[in-house]
Amino acid sequence: MLNYIFKRMLSAIPFMFMVSLTVFILIQLPPGDFVDSYAAAAASSGETISPEKMADLRHQFGLDRHILIQYFYWIGGIVTGNFGYSFEWQSPVKDLVGERIGLTLILSVAAMLFTWALALPIGVYSAVKRYSIGDYFFTFVGFIGLAVPNFLLALVMMFIASKYYNQDVTGLFSPEFQSADWSLARVYDLMHHLWIPMIIMGAASSAGLIRILRANLIDQLYMPYVVTARSKGLSEVKLLIKYPVRIALNPFVSSIGWILPNLVSGAVIISIVLNLPTVGPMLYQSLMSQDIYLSGTILLVVCLLTVVGTLLSDILLVILDPRIRLEQ
Amino acid sequence: MSEENKQETAQVNMANLRGGIEYASQWQLMWARFRKHRVAYASMVLVALLYVVAIFAEFLSPFSPEDPSSRTVYQPPQVLHFDGFKPYVNKFTLTRDPVTLAPTYVKTDEKTYLEFFAKGYEYKMLGIWETNLHLFGPKEQGEKMFLFGSDKLGRDMLSRVIFGARFTLSMGLIGVILSTVLGIALGGVSGYYGGKIDWAIQRLVEFILSLPTIPIWLALASALPRNWPPHLVYISVTVIISLIGWTHLARVIRGKFLAMRGEVFVIAAKLDGCSEARVIFRHMLPSMASHVIAAVTLAIPSMILAETTLSFLGLGLQPPAISWGVLLKDAQKISVISNAPWLFLPGVMVVISVLAMNFFGDGLRDAADPYSH
Numbered sequence: 201m202l203n204y205i206f207k208r209m210l211s212a213i214p215f216m217f218m219v220s221l222t223v224f225i226l227i228q229l230p231p232g233d234f235v236d237s238y239a240a241a242a243a244s245s246g247e248t249i250s251p252e253k254m255a256d257l258r259h260q261f262g263l264d265r266h267i268l269i270q271y272f273y274w275i276g277g278i279v280t281g282n283f284g285y286s287f288e289w290q291s292p293v294k295d296l297v298g299e300r301i302g303l304t305l306i307l308s309v310a311a312m313l314f315t316w317a318l319a320l321p322i323g324v325y326s327a328v329k330r331y332s333i334g335d336y337f338f339t340f341v342g343f344i345g346l347a348v349p350n351f352l353l354a355l356v357m358m359f360i361a362s363k364y365y366n367q368d369v370t371g372l373f374s375p376e377f378q379s380a381d382w383s384l385a386r387v388y389d390l391m392h393h394l395w396i397p398m399i400i401m402g403a404a405s406s407a408g409l410i411r412i413l414r415a416n417l418i419d420q421l422y423m424p425y426v427v428t429a430r431s432k433g434l435s436e437v438k439l440l441i442k443y444p445v446r447i448a449l450n451p452f453v454s455s456i457g458w459i460l461p462n463l464v465s466g467a468v469i470i471s472i473v474l475n476l477p478t479v480g481p482m483l484y485q486s487l488m489s490q491d492i493y494l495s496g497t498i499l500l501v502v503c504l505l506t507v508v509g510t511l512l513s514d515i516l517l518v519i520l521d522p523r524i525r526l527e528q
Numbered sequence: 529m530s531e532e533n534k535q536e537t538a539q540v541n542m543a544n545l546r547g548g549i550e551y552a553s554q555w556q557l558m559w560a561r562f563r564k565h566r567v568a569y570a571s572m573v574l575v576a577l578l579y580v581v582a583i584f585a586e587f588l589s590p591f592s593p594e595d596p597s598s599r600t601v602y603q604p605p606q607v608l609h610f611d612g613f614k615p616y617v618n619k620f621t622l623t624r625d626p627v628t629l630a631p632t633y634v635k636t637d638e639k640t641y642l643e644f645f646a647k648g649y650e651y652k653m654l655g656i657w658e659t660n661l662h663l664f665g666p667k668e669q670g671e672k673m674f675l676f677g678s679d680k681l682g683r684d685m686l687s688r689v690i691f692g693a694r695f696t697l698s699m700g701l702i703g704v705i706l707s708t709v710l711g712i713a714l715g716g717v718s719g720y721y722g723g724k725i726d727w728a729i730q731r732l733v734e735f736i737l738s739l740p741t742i743p744i745w746l747a748l749a750s751a752l753p754r755n756w757p758p759h760l761v762y763i764s765v766t767v768i769i770s771l772i773g774w775t776h777l778a779r780v781i782r783g784k785f786l787a788m789r790g791e792v793f794v795i796a797a798k799l800d801g802c803s804e805a806r807v808i809f810r811h812m813l814p815s816m817a818s819h820v821i822a823a824v825t826l827a828i829p830s831m832i833l834a835e836t837t838l839s840f841l842g843l844g845l846q847p848p849a850i851s852w853g854v855l856l857k858d859a860q861k862i863s864v865i866s867n868a869p870w871l872f873l874p875g876v877m878v879v880i881s882v883l884a885m886n887f888f889g890d891g892l893r894d895a896a897d898p899y900s901h
Contacts, residue, residue: 215735215738218735219735219739222739223747226744226747226748226751227747229747229748229751230750230751230753231751231753343883343886343887344879344883346882346886347829347878347879347882347883347886348879349833349836349837349840349875349878350837351837351840351856352836352856352872352875352878352879355856355859355860355865355872355875356872356875358862358865359862359865359866359869359872362862362866363866363869370862457738458737461737461738461739461740461741462740462741464740464743465740465741465742465743466742468740468742468743468746469742469837469841472841473860483743483746484746484841487746487747487750488750495747498743499743499744499747502740502743503738503739503740503743505740506738506739506740507738510738
């Protein structure tokens with residue numbers, strides 16, 4: 201098994217290379233470069249930048265070199281921990297995104313846990329009490345959960361909170377903790393703000409997961425081994441938890457692979473709507489202003505998060521499921 | 529079970545006769561199974577209605593969606609009443625706060641009567657003949673009414689939502705067609721030939737699936753020049769959405785091709801010396817058509833959600849183009865929506881159409897599967 205894990209990790213390396221190349225192509229796509237948009241921004245405020253100054257800036261940022269050289273400079277820097285320099289913020293990318301990436305990770309993991317915590321009991325209930333009123337209710341709510349775009353849910357929550365509870369749900373910290381150093385009080389404050397984006401992000405993905413769990417469990421519930429166990433007099437709860445649920449849980453583990461990309465991706469838009477201090481709003485802003493090293497780093501990190509998620513879920517699956525282990 | 533079977537045979541009474549034996553084609557059986565699924569059937573009708581609205585947007589909208597009025601900024605929706613059989617709405621009068629200039633609307637007893645086939649703004653029906661007839665509108669030409677309220681420029685939200693249906697729904701459809709072409713081509717090649725090509729295409733699919741979609745969309749959409757004309761933006765946004773959406777379809781189609789490659793009828797066709805194209809298009813594709821249609825229907829909602837999300841962020845369609853996402857962009861600020869919650873109505877339409885398409889697609893998928901019972 202260690203062998204498999206090692207091989208699986210090795211195979212992630214070309215994958216990461218592909219990701220970095222894709223990201224680099226993506227950030228190079230817009231016509232013009234940062235200096236152009238910088239000049240346009242300056243022009244709109246009445247300043248003019250001479251062509252010599254522009255060429256000078258390009259040279260300074262290395263934008264006049266061949267695209268492949270730019271890529272290798274960029275990727276080489278990242279491997280050695282230098283993520284480049286944000287033109288717009290005039291500071292190293294590393295300083296800008298550090299805390300934001302941490303908060304994005306916390307938010308995504310919290311949403312993931314919430315998804316599981318919601319999906320497991322509801323999925324088991326819906327499968328065992330198939331076609332009951334409760335099952336229909338959850339199926340209906342689940343369908344709606346899948347149909348409501350993330351950002352709309354965020355808007356509606358914002359509306360309800362401000363209209364009826366007179367509360368502001370934007371941001372992840374109260375004003376006094378905005379730029380404070382990490383302390384227990386700040387963590388507590390974060391917990392206080394985290395739950396709304398967590399619920400919004402978790403709602404849609406748990407709707408999907410409930411449907412998968414329900415279908416898988418229903419397949420298992422009528423298997424001969426369940427009938428055998430029941431006829432031997434095993435109690436209904438023990439029977440359920442010990443065998444069919446355990447098998448039906450596989451998608452939970454493999455879901456790390458596909459829910460994590462979804463959550464990370466959903467976090468971007470929810471963060472923009474709720475103005476959370478995660479990478480979302482910064483990615484949006486940097487894409488708009490073609491601040492390529494900043495947007496490139498964020499895109500790369502966000503993609504790598506999902507690659508790591510897939511890797512984790514593959515390894516966990518092998519550990520959990522002997523059948524997959526034997527296939528290797 | 530036997531009761532169900534009887535129902536099924538009863539519903540297949542359009543079955544054909546051949547040599548004295550009744551038989552029903554695959555499609556007839558599917559239709560019979562589909563009709564039993566009431567929610568899916570109702571959803572199909574709703575989806576059809578939504579597309580009719582999109583096609584006849586000019587006829588169905590009482591006002592021009594671009595007709596602004598400073599006298600009706602953020603007017604709340606008026607409720608439809610009936611005076612006998614005559615529908616009417618109560619007029620609102622506008623007063624402005626002398627200090628903040630914030631508008632407040634007061635309902636009055638004055639009535640605006642509505643009628644069917646009212647005369648309104650001029651347009652070309654289906655782009656062919658000119659008319660000014662609208663399904664309904666105020667009796668007196670030039671009068672205003674706002675069943676869905678009005679937006680920041682005093683434009684009629686109902687008309688805007690109707691026009692939004694055109695962009696949003698057509699984009700879902702065109703996007704899914706592009707995805708299907710890509711999905712059938714790549715998924716088909718992958719499943720039919722197998723081997724190295726299969727391996728390569730599967731890695732590509734896995735790669736795209738593992739990328740977080742929204743950040744990639746953002747990056748692609750932000751690469752579009754700001755000054756492009758609306759139709760170019762429309763096409764490129766559709767292409768961007770389908771570039772990512774084809775992977776699921778490719779997986780479904782590859783699975784079907786793989787499963788079918790070993791079937792006796794396919795081997796027989798090959799042994800008969802059919803060309804590859806004939807084997808694929810005449811023998812294999814028709815027998816998976818129902819599954820593909822179901823998968824395609826289920827893919828439209830994600831296209832719609834994608835368009836809405838992108839336009840909402842200001843990276844998809846740009847005003848003056850009207851789509852539900854563009855309309856929702858106005859509902860971004862809490863200060864605006866707490867005073868004008870009717871700006872959520874385009875969002876309600878998104879949810880309704882996505883729900884209907886999901887139910888419709890689910891019903892189709894169940895009906896397409898002969899082993900679903």
